[in-house]
Amino acid sequence: MSTISIPVRTPALTYNVEIGSGLLPFVGGRVDALLDGALSAGKAKVFVVTSPEIARLWAAALLAGFPTPPTVLSIPAGEQYKRFATLETLLEQLAEGGADRDTVLIALGGGVIGDMTGFLAAIYMRGIRYIGVPTTLLAQVDSSLGGKTGANLAAGKNLVGAFHHPLAVYSDIDVLATLPAAELRAGLQESVKAGIIRDRALFEYLDTHSDKVLASDPAALTHVVAASVQVKADVVAADEKESGLRMLLNLGHTLGHAIEAATHYKQLLHGEAVAWGMLAAIAIAKRRNLITVDEHDRMERVIVAYGPLKRFEADPAHLVALTAKDKKNRGGNRSFVLPTSIGTSAVFKDVTLDELTYTAERMMAMVARDGVA
């Protein structure tokens, strides 16, 4: 088995992300080695947090690799369970199961399971260790890295959480085989984003190898996941807490989040909303002459290739209004990430309401014309 390891450096510690095909059965041994044999010596308990569906598909392959069988805790799949009340249930289960300061949690699942498990680890006994085993493309290239953990409140998404880094992340490409095609494509938009903001070679690979990538060819996916992880690792290393460089990861996300909010998180997957948001961002960049028409068209072609660009309903003016996080800011300019070439980008603090209105209207016209039902 050949895998790629990428170190993620943070001010406090460095951890490794290992990516490859056939990795799942080796995770137990890897973790045991990382803990100097604490698992096989019976000195540290392991709890795997997952969902019934993912457990049915992939838990056996993961569990088989552990010297002693971990305890499996299961929560229903879906964003609606990413809630504080769910955490309480899991915390009580950890305590009843005898979890202590030496216990290690394993997040086996997508971003929902990963964010919740990381947060559990952050707050159980004021912080225990955890390992990421992401099973969606989005989780492999994005949510499992960077240390952001948390849950939703009724009042809004990800309003509660903590920064807490995993001990290691193991991304087995094979588990993506059972992922719904729409989830794979939506996640790949984050790789397209990584290419546009910081990695021209990744962008070109995605452009020229879209057939293999979309057919889940293991070597192609391993390459794409690894390159995407490298982009996020670089950005996170330079800038742990939110600001400066980390902002670049928001390409397509300002309008993407507005679309998600306007459609109440029901019509599009996150990556699908980000795809529309990226189309809107590159349109502003072209209008500003930051990028050439050719560059713009090539970016558009790749975003569309990893589509489908799904139809949704929203009023352009409402979308523009939703890009103002801060209500006091409604009238002013926005900070916006724009590409400056294929593979470079920057934060522009002077994007005007006029530009936003232009691109939102243009985008809604595209939705009407090209959006896939």
Added chain:
Amino acid sequence: MSTISIPVRTPALTYNVEIGSGLLPFVGGRVDALLDGALSAGKAKVFVVTSPEIARLWAAALLAGFPTPPTVLSIPAGEQYKRFATLETLLEQLAEGGADRDTVLIALGGGVIGDMTGFLAAIYMRGIRYIGVPTTLLAQVDSSLGGKTGANLAAGKNLVGAFHHPLAVYSDIDVLATLPAAELRAGLQESVKAGIIRDRALFEYLDTHSDKVLASDPAALTHVVAASVQVKADVVAADEKESGLRMLLNLGHTLGHAIEAATHYKQLLHGEAVAWGMLAAIAIAKRRNLITVDEHDRMERVIVAYGPLKRFEADPAHLVALTAKDKKNRGGNRSFVLPTSIGTSAVFKDVTLDELTYTAERMMAMVARDGVA
């Protein structure tokens, strides 16, 4: 108004604890200054977390000092509300009240309010700032310092939490006037502990000025609180996460916690259990000739002076069993903090079951003979 300021140094930041009489109305201005005028400029919202009873007594004095009126969130008093479900309610109230990354929480209350508010601040939007305004002696000398925040699970006390330091702590001695006498005395046992483990002068002051201290004389209480805070600040600065030096704060707490557990946290206040635990610890120290009989008797006299030593029911063997945190460890030696003189102490890793049994039986005989109903 004359106050004492004590810096608490941590690896990440330094914050000040200000102690004095008549401080409450000045807290608003102090916080505004600390935030470079963000409160008076309307740039940061303030939420005060407290209990109805404390709010009735002391909120007006605190709130009057703020340039704009803070929002007050209230939770019922008592350890039974120090729960995850209570946090969820408060988190939703914060979000509905428009709390954002610049918001500052103020904990106005005892250790329960302080621990919960610090934890709220640790997890709301992955961390916002908070200020301690402790209103019990225990909170002023102990729980408001050191960055430990959290809540209880059904499965056990303080099983969930985070390390999160306040921006500053303001301890107004005057608020202790409304504290039940038993709470004051129980809290003062932590000051006795501070004196024994690290500050002979504090111990001697407590010995010679017990009348004034127990009558809540402002100058005497200010001195005792400040000296106790200094001890904890020194220990915390040297050793942020639990280990080494910080262990010394556990004098009297190994058996104290066992007593609390054996009596289901219902018969004694925490400080009352610690008082018995300290009597047990100094008895072992005397038996080991770590301290002289005179030193022992003087410590005993001061602990008793800040009593009453309340009666409780427990089986000595059960108490000894409960001192083993780790069930596997039932048969072995225990780590135990023992005084080595008045004002110095150390962790002893070789305290035997025999010594524990000796001191637990001796203690239960004292309970039967001298315990106050």
